[in-house]
Amino acid sequence: MLQDKRILLILTGGIAAYKGLDLIRRLRERGAAVTPVLTRAAEQFVTPLSVSALAGEKVFRDLFDLTDEAEMGHIQLSRSADLILVAPATADIIAKMAQGRADDLASTLLLATDTPVMIAPAMNVRMWDHAATQRNLAQITGDGVAIVGPNKGDMACGEFGPGRMSEPLEIVAAVEAHFGPRPLAGKRVLLTSGPTHEPIDPVRYIANRSSGAQGSALGRALADLGAEVVFVTGPADVAPPGGVEVIAVETAQEMKDAVEAALPVDAAVFAAAVADWRVASASGRKLKKVAGKMPILEFAENPDILAHVAQMEAGRPGLVVGFAAETDDVIENATAKRERKGCDWIVANDVSPETGIMGGSENAVVLISDAGTETWARMSKDDVAAQLAQRIADALA
Structure with missing residues (x-):
């Protein structure tokens, strides 16, 4: 070689x-x-x-x-x-x-x-x-x-x-x-990563603790196997991978729009931690603190990007992979999510604070598919990415 x-x-x-x-x-x-x-x-x-x-x-x-x-x-x-x-x-x-x-x-x-x-x-x-x-x-x-x-x-x-x-x-x-051989050469893969930020006012927002590290590692691994990667990322803590098309977004709606614009693709992997809710009417001005009074925030549900793509009647990617970050009953909750969303695979992990996984350098995942439940050993996020990218390549072969 x-x-x-x-x-x-x-x-x-x-x-x-x-x-x-x-x-x-x-x-x-x-x-x-x-x-x-x-x-x-x-x-x-x-x-x-x-x-x-x-x-x-x-x-x-x-x-x-x-x-x-x-x-x-x-x-x-x-x-x-x-x-x-x-x-x-x-x-x-x-x-x-x-x-x-x-x-x-x-x-x-x-x-x-x-x-x-x-x-x-x-x-x-x-x-x-x-x-x-x-x-x-x-x-x-x-x-x-x-x-x-x-x-x-x-x-x-x-x-x-x-x-x-x-x-x-x-x-x-x-x-x-x-x-060596690049099994994803000629394949186009959509990958979302990072958190989304949902504005409350011009200086405040709702977010989560996702660093984007696992998504960025997966983008590198897919590109290493020859894939043309469209990398749609929220405001992550880590740099995006090299050798991919990067589309930076902030909100869930912007991510949905970017995902739709990237279709069609051979596979879609949704590693982003998208906020489930947004403030229904974000203020155009900074909300002022008033002693004794708390602001009343009304929430609206964000678009479900994973379910939207997984349940498309026309142009659905050949493989749709979701991620599930859970703190309890990981396998049960992730299995239910897979059935509810209609995706092919769910990559689930336990992000309880004591695991150190959210924002850390390691991950311990469970791959859930029609074939059953497969528990992977705890390893670096780069190794998880390499293993998952190879599985995606095998599925698309």
């Missing part, structure tokens, strides 16, 4: 750089050509000579190399590869990618390219869990960067937790998957 594929491998300065030597060997065993780039920090862990010997290629190290730059070498390097792979990817290089910095050869290559980029993070567990790193990861994944790992385990610093770079064969598998 990797025969004659050109991989630009960037090794950055972490102890996991030693795994890069085996990674080069594994990639070349499968027919890939590997062009290595070392940062100055990476040279503290592996030598240019050992990297060059294993790659069978010159090692690129300096941005201002007169010989290489005579023909704009960094531009050619960044665009001649089929994939740019950063392994290990330290917190520093991830931050540079998120900020668009270009102060050395590696970061300049990453900024000057339109080639797909994949990273294998490696860092101390506290660095991985830090809010700044998680923000940076959300930014680059939203920009379309693929991430492999990291794994949990013992670290060189003596701590235990997520942050270990994936093993070389795991990274190779991800690279092979990148170049």
